[in-house]
Amino acid sequence: MISWGAALTLLVTTYMGEASIPGMAVAVTKDDQIVSVQGYGHDSTGAPITGRSKMAIASVSKSFTALAVRQLADEGRLDLDRPVFDSRVAPRQLLAHKSGISDRTLKEKSLPQPNSPAEAVERAKEVLQNAVPDDQFRYTNTNYHLLARVVEEASGENFNAYLKKHVFDPLGMRDTTAIDVTPRDLPPDYPKGFGYAYGVDVPLTEPDRFVTGSDGVITTGDDMAKWLAAQPRLQPRDGMGWEADDQGRLRHNGIWFTGTAGQLLTQDGHGIAVLSNSGLTLGNDGTYLLENAIADVVAGRTPPEPESYRLLVDLVLAALVLLSIGLNVRALRRPRRFHKAWQVLRFVPVVVLLTLPALIGVLYGGRDITFFQLMHYSLPLVVWLGVSSVMNLSVAVVRWRR
Structure with missing residues (x-):
């Protein structure tokens, strides 16, 4: 048994109790080796969470999209600095959320939802023509909807099929899939996530949203461990589906209304992924603090006491x-x-x-x-x-x- 296994279990279960989170999966890697994958709690059917329980990773999906773009760029099939869709916006700027597009210029969720990356480009056509990249960070899912279409045009393949063939399958992520629209395209064996109100966890259906490229990957703790173990050779970069935190660690978090997730790469070579089936609520902004605490545990440090308001x-x-x-x-x-x-x-x-x-x-x-x-x-x-x-x-x- 790994030396910190009991401390990790105590930390995660205590946090789940404090934050009223029904189920979690946690994966830990060291360099290119999988160290631990554990499930805690239960899903909305009452089944225990395991390393093979399907869960949404929300905007953590963006790192997969970024890898697809980088693969095609490395193969010479697209130019990261050449503007796309008759605009002044290049893929590199979309990757870094520095395209000039924001939720203020294009209301990503409250506008009618597209059904495909091509429709997403059509919806954003006017905004794209007026967008002026200015090196200002403005986070919006629209950037990654557009990148999904960039991948399709460069590869000649459907975006989700591209991910399966060129990312998921080569990494052995057999239980991972990518979808276009929630809840319509969710796998049949994907259990509902949870909402929360007045101390009660309630199974809920994720609202109708277009998620291709931005937050549409459904995966498992086991498969996220394989993904993290591959990062030393994939060489993730800040501004390309990953973001550097104030300690210089690479990470990305994700929030659905019925689930949250996060991934973290530490300087000492650890990879950490947390998948939760409890959604974004007032008082629950995601798994960021828990990832930090897990990083402390695996490094032999004492983490802060888990707390939730x-x-x-x-x-x-x-x-x-x-x-x-x-x-x-x-x-x-x-x-x-x-x-x-x-x-x-x-x-x-x-x-x-x-x-x-x-x-x-x-x-x-x-x-x-x-x-x-x-x-x-x-x-x-x-x-x-x-x-x-x-x-x-x-x-x-x-x-x-x-």
Whole structure:
């Protein structure tokens, strides 16, 4: 047994309990060797998570897309610095999210979703023509939707088929696949992930989204171990599907509304992959901190105590619902007159509710989100603002009539 095996199990299970995560798979490699693959907890069918449990890795998929682009560039079949799609944008700029395109210039999630990389290019045609690469980092899935089409045009193959033939199969990733649209294309044996509200994990279907090239890889802990073990010879690079953190380590994280994942390559040669079947919520931004803690464990360091504010956030929001109901019922029973200027404040909750997708987008660096997806992100937040809006508007109407 590896020396840190028990410490790893204690860390992961403690974190899962703190953050209310039903199931996880964790893979650890050292250089080109697989050291450990472990499953913890259960999936939405009640089956235990194992190294072969299928899970989404969300935007970790971008590193696979980047490898496909690099392969074709190394073969001379595409030029990383030659603009594509009659624009000023080159593949290298798409890879690094420095194309000039952002969720503000093209609302990636709230616009009608394409069904293929070709349709993604068509949807982005006007934005592409006006995009001016300026070396500014603006993260958006659209960059990698477009890269999927770059791969198709350079190779003459369907993007997902290219990944299978030239990436997954050569690495022995037999249980890995890539899809175009969620939930339509998810494998039949892929169990639902989980949403979370008020301390309860709820099996949910991932909202309808186009994910080709950006976040469409479905894989397992075993296969992610093979992927990590191959990185020393694949030579991952910052700005090409990987990002350097403040310690110079290469990594990439991924978030779905029903799952989160992350991968990390440390300076001492360890590779770490974490796959979780609990989605992005207020108080759960992904597996980043757990990856860091695992890196400490495998390096023989003592990690920070696992902590999560997920339940606390939802309990505070539940308390605010009750407080809003109580204060507004009291106001309805005591029809005192207030200055009209103060009554304007009663419209604040409904304004916040109506603009909430944009406000949450600002919190996540200008990312786009629909109202339906917002309810996956934090149902308690929507409930609080909804109840507060109804109650405050009711009081405002009653007082106006009086």
